[in-house]
Amino acid sequence: MASSRQPEPIDQLVDRALQGDRRALARLISRVENGGPDGWSALSRLYPLTGRARLIGVTGAPGTGKSTLVGEIAKSARKTRPDQKVGIVAVDPTSPFSGGAVLGDRIRMRDLSGDEGVFIRSMATRGSLGGLARATTDVVKVLDACGYDLILIETVGAGQSEIDIARTAETVIVVEAPGLGDEVQAIKAGILEIADVLCVNKADRDGVQSTVNALTAMLDLGTAARQSHTLHHGVLLPVESPPVADGERWRPPIIKTIAAAGKGIDELIAAVEQHRAFLRARPEGRQRARVRAAIELETILREALLTQLRDSAGSDRLSGAIERIAARQIDPYSAAAELLKLSTASG
Amino acid sequence: MEKKIRVLIAKPGLDGHDRGAKVIARALRDAGMEVIYTGLRQTPEMIAEAALQEDVDAVGLSILSGAHLTLLPRIVDQLRARGLSDVLVFAGGIIPDEDVAPLKQAGVTAVFGPGTNTDHVVEFIRGQFQTA
Numbered sequence: 001m002a003s004s005r006q007p008e009p010i011d012q013l014v015d016r017a018l019q020g021d022r023r024a025l026a027r028l029i030s031r032v033e034n035g036g037p038d039g040w041s042a043l044s045r046l047y048p049l050t051g052r053a054r055l056i057g058v059t060g061a062p063g064t065g066k067s068t069l070v071g072e073i074a075k076s077a078r079k080t081r082p083d084q085k086v087g088i089v090a091v092d093p094t095s096p097f098s099g100g101a102v103l104g105d106r107i108r109m110r111d112l113s114g115d116e117g118v119f120i121r122s123m124a125t126r127g128s129l130g131g132l133a134r135a136t137t138d139v140v141k142v143l144d145a146c147g148y149d150l151i152l153i154e155t156v157g158a159g160q161s162e163i164d165i166a167r168t169a170e171t172v173i174v175v176e177a178p179g180l181g182d183e184v185q186a187i188k189a190g191i192l193e194i195a196d197v198l199c200v201n202k203a204d205r206d207g208v209q210s211t212v213n214a215l216t217a218m219l220d221l222g223t224a225a226r227q228s229h230t231l232h233h234g235v236l237l238p239v240e241s242p243p244v245a246d247g248e249r250w251r252p253p254i255i256k257t258i259a260a261a262g263k264g265i266d267e268l269i270a271a272v273e274q275h276r277a278f279l280r281a282r283p284e285g286r287q288r289a290r291v292r293a294a295i296e297l298e299t300i301l302r303e304a305l306l307t308q309l310r311d312s313a314g315s316d317r318l319s320g321a322i323e324r325i326a327a328r329q330i331d332p333y334s335a336a337a338e339l340l341k342l343s344t345a346s347g
Numbered sequence: 348m349e350k351k352i353r354v355l356i357a358k359p360g361l362d363g364h365d366r367g368a369k370v371i372a373r374a375l376r377d378a379g380m381e382v383i384y385t386g387l388r389q390t391p392e393m394i395a396e397a398a399l400q401e402d403v404d405a406v407g408l409s410i411l412s413g414a415h416l417t418l419l420p421r422i423v424d425q426l427r428a429r430g431l432s433d434v435l436v437f438a439g440g441i442i443p444d445e446d447v448a449p450l451k452q453a454g455v456t457a458v459f460g461p462g463t464n465t466d467h468v469v470e471f472i473r474g475q476f477q478t479a
Contacts, residue, residue: 022400023430026399026400026401026402027402029402030353030402095376095377098376099351100351100375100380100381101376101382102372102373102376102382102384103381103384104384104386106383106385106397107384107385110386110393113389113392113393113396114392114396119400120400122383122401124351126351
């Protein structure tokens, strides 16, 4: 796109990124984000080097303080272990009308600027709806392969449909803030169900306790419902208790933070560590990895098959089918079957 | 394949007025670009580093403090020091006419004064990237 920029051979870019060239890393991320054969060949080279980083997802409604929290976690991680490199991938929504986006998560992470051990990348969703961009997992892989030990992934925060993050991160922090929703919000299905750690941010505000209470009640209900065949603890867990795993299942701890003042961050990180240890020691960890692998393969296949279909059926046939469906001359199911038949015949 | 024009909009220096920066950010978004907005009081190093990490095609600088002759060339230098000499740099804000030539000399491709139509800025950026 850029007039003066010659696209570099992808292999060179990968080599340089692996050697720690941050400029090459940034460009490699763009290539992977833009998709296409180049991105895939880079990813297949990088894949054997992935799986080493710790992936932490941070999600929650807009305005709960996700970006500030992510910035604080990164800062604390760098302070306690200066040898570990931290990557941040922050996703903001693409406008469905113009295709453009304003990505503003860096504003809250300015303290990290100047630290060469931190790499922050903003991504637009580009039409994806699950809270992450289509290529977010791929970008995370690039950072992982290039030696980033801790990778923080911040989602769009559109509310209740942010399930992508649960498939990408090892531990998901769901951020709440006082005064955003009542108890009914807390028992609604969706975002709270993916929480491994619940964080009540802005804990210096009024209404913290009622938010904490609502979340606690929600957790109790959830445990009772899912474990109806066994007896649960039978007592309400105290709110600031350490995370409790009753042998079988993980109960998300509720941690209060004031991210803007850097308070509660150590406790939050401790909870994340405990969750990680829990996962590693149990079959759930392997189970999660398997689910992630299945989804990943499915996503890649879907994309590849669609590309293949587009190539074999030809864009004319495809747009012809779209026209006919729009004019209600054919139903989309039969149209799809027709196209598939064509593609298998030619393939 | 999907390639978007990515633009960093930054406010160097100490003035706290970012309305202009926000208006431009919004206009570029509406034109289909991906705009990374970094907020107030950015040092030249911070801006160049963000441009590097975000792999932007262009950097737009909004400055009202009067320190443009000092800050903008330093930003261009910082970009060059990071190997980003091919990134387009443009500026907006309160910049007297007589300062435009030295800024261009320093590597700022365009300067937009108060009252500039945002469409004009959009066209300028598009024009820079459309013809190969």
